[in-house]
Amino acid sequence: MTTSADFIALDERWSTHNYHPLPVVIAEAEGAWVTDVEGRRYLDFLSGYSALNFGHRHPALVAAAAEQLGRVTLTSRAFHHDQLGLFCRELAELTGTDMVLPMNSGAEAVESALKVARKWAYEVKGIPDGTAEIVVAGSNFHGRTTTIVSFSTDETARSHFGPFTPGFVVVKYGDAAALRDAITERTAAVLLEPVQGEAGVVVPPAGYLAEARRLCDEAGVLLIADEIQSGLARTGKLLALDHEGVRADLYTLGKALGGGIMPLSAVVGRRDVLGVLKPGEHGSTFGGNPLACAVGRAVIRLLSTGEFQERSTRLGEHLRERLTALIGQGVAEVRARGLWAGVDLTPGGLSGREASEALAAKGVLCKETHGNTLRIAPPLVISEADLDRGLDAIAEVIRR
Ligand SMILES: *Cc1c(COP(=O)(O)O)cnc(C)c1O
Numbered sequence: 001m002t003t004s005a006d007f008i009a010l011d012e013r014w015s016t017h018n019y020h021p022l023p024v025v026i027a028e029a030e031g032a033w034v035t036d037v038e039g040r041r042y043l044d045f046l047s048g049y050s051a052l053n054f055g056h057r058h059p060a061l062v063a064a065a066a067e068q069l070g071r072v073t074l075t076s077r078a079f080h081h082d083q084l085g086l087f088c089r090e091l092a093e094l095t096g097t098d099m100v101l102p103m104n105s106g107a108e109a110v111e112s113a114l115k116v117a118r119k120w121a122y123e124v125k126g127i128p129d130g131t132a133e134i135v136v137a138g139s140n141f142h143g144r145t146t147t148i149v150s151f152s153t154d155e156t157a158r159s160h161f162g163p164f165t166p167g168f169v170v171v172k173y174g175d176a177a178a179l180r181d182a183i184t185e186r187t188a189a190v191l192l193e194p195v196q197g198e199a200g201v202v203v204p205p206a207g208y209l210a211e212a213r214r215l216c217d218e219a220g221v222l223l224i225a226d227e228i229q230s231g232l233a234r235t236g237k238l239l240a241l242d243h244e245g246v247r248a249d250l251y252t253l254g255k256a257l258g259g260g261i262m263p264l265s266a267v268v269g270r271r272d273v274l275g276v277l278k279p280g281e282h283g284s285t286f287g288g289n290p291l292a293c294a295v296g297r298a299v300i301r302l303l304s305t306g307e308f309q310e311r312s313t314r315l316g317e318h319l320r321e322r323l324t325a326l327i328g329q330g331v332a333e334v335r336a337r338g339l340w341a342g343v344d345l346t347p348g349g350l351s352g353r354e355a356s357e358a359l360a361a362k363g364v365l366c367k368e369t370h371g372n373t374l375r376i377a378p379p380l381v382i383s384e385a386d387l388d389r390g391l392d393a394i395a396e397v398i399r400r
Pocket residue numbers: 049104105106107108110141142143144193197198226227228229230254255
């Protein structure tokens with residue numbers, strides 16, 4: 001049992017087929033590089049959908065995890081432990097928010113924000129019980145739970161998973177007038193991704209997010225920013241909303257918050273909103289566990305220097321320049337923010353899947369999203385030379 005084909009056959013036989021991975025079997029990883037079971041090396045240009053913003057096995061994160069493994073890993077929330085309060089204070093201070101609700105997966109953070117927003121709407125805003133609405137954007141991606149796919153516009157994500165949770169209104173992303181028209185006296189919150197990652201790194205028109213903030217203020221509605229993929233330095237700022245000078249009432253964070261080591265997510269935001277939760281009303285066995293909190297604290301230390309935000313901005317400019325130069329040569333459009341890009345391949349040329357497979361053969365791992373778009377998100381620790389190496393491979397594969 002040594003070849004990639006053997007391991008792929010095992011997955012095919014024993015694991016559900018809810019993914020269609022590239023035929024690469026990773027055995028080891030460090031920084032921006034991974035190595036497969038046959039010893040071939042690849043540059044990671046996906047970074048676990050931004051869960052690996054600090055690369056694989058960042059020494060400071062591995063050290064924090066190892067140290068905590070030698071102390072205590074899990075207590076449940078039945079007892080206090082010495083990492084939770086520090087993690088929450090440090091994350092609140094980093095993000096300029098009042099308090100933190102720790103969870104595990106991104107979907108759980110989004111679910112938690114939706115529950116909190118509804119409770120706030122009934123208990124604080126005074127909307128009649130059971131009637132609150134939450135406005136969301138088309139082409140959203142917020143996770144895979146039944147409630148979250150209830151307001152997905154991706155038929156593949158929804159089909160045969162109903163009946164669905166009511167209370168959501170979908171409007172076109174980037175259209176401020178549509179958002180204005182959708183807000184009523186029953187609206188509890190507006191939930192948006194500041195940049196839609198899964199949709200192909202879609203950046204909304206300038207002014208859209210500020211206008212969303214203004215409309216929410218005017219109507220006394222919560223603005224919830226899902227920064228699970230866009231946050232934590234991926235776009236060159238701590239939070240993607242910072243590009244617009246906009247503050248949300250609640251943010252959902254995840255992915256990179258766990259440093260690529262632990263699942264760790266959180267809702268962070270206003271005390272008068274998160275404060276509606278009382279003992280017994282919401283929770284998670286693993287949420288805020290000592291091991292995850294210790295890793296999260298090390299992530300916060302990395303982010304507090306600004307080094308990764310700066311790298312993302314600087315390397316991101318280079319990424320954008322080199323990808324934009326391919327427009328008309330196999331590339332139809334490029335959208336980029338920080339070290340994060342959506343590259344639409346020219347219709348009739350290589351499909352996203354074919355391009356990803358050809359890139360893997362050249363030692364660069366990335367993945368298509370929605371057919372003809374490549375999502376490119378190298379770890380923020382990547383060197384400029386390695387970034388160029390990956391971009392050379394991309395140019396070779398898609399230039400026609
Ligand atoms: C990945 C993602 C989620 C869901 O996170 P999981 O950890 O996979 O549940 C939610 N929102 C956004 C914007 C994401 O990118």
